[in-house]
Amino acid sequence: MDVTDTEAERGFRAEARAWLTANVPTDPLPSGDTAEGFRAHLDWERRLFDAGWAVVSWPAAYGGRDASLWEWLIFEEEYYRAGAPQRVTQNGIFLLAPTLFEFGTREQQDTLLPRMAAGQDLWCQGWSEPGAGSDLAAIGSRAVRDEAAGGWRLTGQKTWTTRGAFCTHLFGLFRTDPAAGRHRGLTYFLLDLDSPGVTVRGFDRFDGDEGFAEVFLTDVFVPDSGVLGGVNEGWSVAMATTGSERGLTLRSPGRFLSAADRLVALGREHGGRLTDVVRDRIAGEWMKAQAYQNFTLAQVTDIVEKRSPGARSSLNKVFWSELDISLHETALELLGPAGQWEGPWSRGFQFSLAGPIYAGTNEIQRNIIAERVLGLPRR
Amino acid sequence: MDVTDTEAERGFRAEARAWLTANVPTDPLPSGDTAEGFRAHLDWERRLFDAGWAVVSWPAAYGGRDASLWEWLIFEEEYYRAGAPQRVTQNGIFLLAPTLFEFGTREQQDTLLPRMAAGQDLWCQGWSEPGAGSDLAAIGSRAVRDEAAGGWRLTGQKTWTTRGAFCTHLFGLFRTDPAAGRHRGLTYFLLDLDSPGVTVRGFDRFDGDEGFAEVFLTDVFVPDSGVLGGVNEGWSVAMATTGSERGLTLRSPGRFLSAADRLVALGREHGGRLTDVVRDRIAGEWMKAQAYQNFTLAQVTDIVEKRSPGARSSLNKVFWSELDISLHETALELLGPAGQWEGPWSRGFQFSLAGPIYAGTNEIQRNIIAERVLGLPRR
Amino acid sequence: MRFAPTTEQLDLRDVVRALWEDRCPPAVIRAAATDPADPSILALYRDFAELGAAGLLIDERAGGLGLDENYLVPVLIEVGRAGVPLPITETIAVAAGIAGAVGLDADLAAGNLRVACDLQVSVPAARAHSADVLLAGGWGGRGEITVLYLAGAQLEAVEAMDPAADLCRIQGAAVLHRVADPVLVEQAWNRGVLGAAAELVGLSRRMLDLTVAYVAERRQFGVPIGSFQAVKHQLASALIAVEFAAPTVARAGAALAAGDEDAGIHACTAKALASDAARQVARAAIQCHGAIAYTTEYDLHLFAKRAWFLAAAWGSAAWHRDRIAGALGLPSSGRGPTQ
């Protein structure tokens, strides 16, 4: 066990902290899930990119710093500690990019990754459909071969597309072989939302922001260069991305350590009315955030030493999503009726409720844990 | 809404309270789930019977008082408030007797009920088998027709038979038509444990008491008078009893009101070290006991007015069994390390853990609630 | 002993339920979120008052129905079920006794007066835009209650999670009366607590109904998602919470109606259980719906947000447990919850 930064890591941490301290906007930006807020966040993303902090773990050639996983964790910790803005580009950077690195052609990587890092192409995710949510393999949107044009014609509907109304590109699964079984016959496509035949309709999320979109596609042409991985191999390609989403990349411990610290600060700030009951809960939430960090450090060690976490990343997903809710519930309990007013904790509470639903519901995650980690029998 | 006793009910309550005050042993009896304790409890049961309090809701002819359901609730409330001993005859009185009243012949009723009320015949339940616990319909013990002798030959094994080592008689289900489906071909038998071919082996429960028994049957003869309800109709006959077990009869609100009051008293007694956290939990437990009473009063009203609670009795079972655990957990939390010592709260805690398991596991009860109360689809 | 509503109580409930089903679909809640003083919202109150329900607790001599809390509970459960964006608990329950003391009872019974409450005299009042009168003070059933006219007052909106909460800080309202009678102040508080508890039961049932309907119809993996045990058990647990809170709310209503000494204890118990039940139901309902719960186009969020709001109002569950613990003689550090 060695839980201290190396000298190089200390230097990396100091550099990140110094830059963030100097550059993080002092006033919070408007929500990145509104048209206006999205623009403000994009400006921030571009500043991050210009200073080399947008994609620290990527190769320098694509705008990164070749940072190790440990350095990435350090950056995330500092990022959240500094109260820096949410990453509105995260669906591209954290979900699509790992897949591009693993399955993309060199040409796809060279073309798409630098533009993604720079915030020029803004990617949203096209997994869910009205009839395919938890049951992703039920996807019905179709892609039909257009041999003459050297590509595919896409038709169907995607929904729950986070920030879809503000993005420029979409990645998602489409059915290329309707005769094949549920998981087979799907292909992973990359497409420009400006293509003819695409209509995007934004709609409001729980907390009032226009955070979702429906994407309607009618005979949308995508050239062969827009296929990621093999034709009819979309399921396994997508599962690699989903693995990233469920695993480390989306939810770094820094986020929860910083949220727990804010909860503790809230408790101190309202110390005059802090009951022992809420105090006990705050301590419990703080401990869970520590546990999440410790679990993640162990998991990163495994990844670094080539022991794949596999289905254990489902433990991660369930834990952080439930921690996020209980942490916010505790804050609302402390605030009393004022917890019901518009504010960072009430917004955070609403947002947290989505955690056990997206990226594979916690019910599905618990099935995975039971079957693949504990080895319980399937039905 | 009228939640006050009528004048007659007030009189009944006063009479019960006076008798219990004068007669409940001041020192607690040894556990009724040991051989010695069982005898002590039987003495108590016989005193109850002699004074007419053993089976208040039964006809006077069988040793009861023809009490209404409301009076029965009043008696139970007073019984627990007085700290009177557990009823070691309860499996007969509360589980078999309702079935005898509904399905028994006049002769069975006249023969068996008075002896049961008087504590002369001591009945244990023979439902579970090693391979048939939650899945009661998987019963494999067989009864084969012995036409010549005018009865049946029973062979098989029953288990988890509460207080089986101390009882004189067993009621249970046996398979009379092996060719019929799971729920069909079962018959409800009544038999004397002294019959040739019966072996009873007591075994220890969690809390160290010899509370369970295995009953082995080899070619045990039971005459036709030992069949309750029709041959091959055991399932529906048994389900009526199970309904009683899951419903009102076993768990009267008096038991939980009295346990909640004892918990409150414990909190006051340990007031010097009572934290606000435990205080909050005690109040919560006390409230749940009130809720259980209120729910039961509504349910009794429904029964009195001929609106069957049906599957709603499963709500009852889940609620009291989980209340019983959380109530005891709260007491152990208050007591700290001393909660781990042998004592009424640690014994009660261990006992409470069986609640969500027996009389239909809470998993099965929640299935019933979801499917039959909420109307969710079966698989 | 009889623990069930009477036929008259059931009839009243059915009439009120039918009114809301007809006149208060979710679109009305959405309209209130946009403009809480929308004429259609006020018209809705007139329809309700025409049933006589505005004066439910008011003496017949003042034009009321002269009924008691046994009737109030089923009516307010229906208010909760429909998510009615009007201060009905405040008007027909909290204000009824106070109105009698200050000569406003006939107006209130006639449906000409709607009331908002600011019992902590610092907290924004809910639904002030659709109220004519404000009751200030009386938190916990103690102190005095000031009756103020809202005409001419300045209302400063406070944005809330519940889009139909219509929270306002109020300044410049004219003081009309002060009521210091401890019996009336305590009664007003207990009725508010009871009313919030009843609304929470109704809200819980509405959320459960929506969820049961959704999971029975929504298919994934080739079956309705309601056939999965994980969904079944979450909803069964949620139902248990509601079905044990509901008779406790009824019991509190009966205790208040009978003037029982421990009526306040029953009201505390009812509010604590109904608040916790509603929060549990909201959580299960959102989780079992999945992503659609998370959109504003679907109705569930309207009821969930109202439930969270009411669970935190009129004393949180923890506040009521603290009060009960005190009544049970359990010693406290003295740092109990304040709201």
Place this chain on the structure above:
Amino acid sequence: MRFAPTTEQLDLRDVVRALWEDRCPPAVIRAAATDPADPSILALYRDFAELGAAGLLIDERAGGLGLDENYLVPVLIEVGRAGVPLPITETIAVAAGIAGAVGLDADLAAGNLRVACDLQVSVPAARAHSADVLLAGGWGGRGEITVLYLAGAQLEAVEAMDPAADLCRIQGAAVLHRVADPVLVEQAWNRGVLGAAAELVGLSRRMLDLTVAYVAERRQFGVPIGSFQAVKHQLASALIAVEFAAPTVARAGAALAAGDEDAGIHACTAKALASDAARQVARAAIQCHGAIAYTTEYDLHLFAKRAWFLAAAWGSAAWHRDRIAGALGLPSSGRGPTQ
């Protein structure tokens, strides 16, 4: 940065695990419940000491291994997994530093000394019958620790839920030494807390293993009961609790080994999470087993009762949360838990 045991730590763990698998089956726990001073129990300790593990934390000059808490944690997890009915945490963890200060370190490292603890000086000590020395005082890492000889003392048994707890009130033990060095007293406490947490992780894993094996094999309704979602989800949740407690225990071990300033905070966190996890696992394990869990013939109860006992010892989860809250600067009423 590297957050994983070293090869040496894993090797030590494997050796200890193999020892218990061979020598400490559940029958040994049952034997200890009947006679805690049974010679076979003491022989078991000699086998353990022969591995050198008795002196794990003791200086090599005194015949110990001179290792640190990074090695202690995996060893004590195995002690928990096997439910070893010996005061191992007390002897090899709590007493190690104290023994050095009073010249008992060589005896302890040689396996000639077993230690029981009564840190509150009023609470019965666990496993006193198999101990030679008692440490009294030092609760919470404060005050002084008295070292007493148990030879000739009167032991009055206190019956406990855990049949192998061997709880005793002790009188007439001869005082041998007093240790007031605050560093040693705090270290002894932190190591006890860490040790209990590690044992709880091992107990949790054992209970989970038993349950997973049972539900995979037990059939009802024509299928293994482990194929029901309700069983799967209970066990998945239980696993999550353990798998997030375990690295936190490892982190506390590392912090103590490194002498970190906040090592005590990590130890508190570890004990709180491990206690809550073990209680959750015990509950899920019993429920998923059904009736068989409820018999003493089956083994599960041995581990569940040990887990409940340890969860309540060395500071309950609530005690440690209170301490953490204090360290985080959260104001308190001052009426925190005392144990």
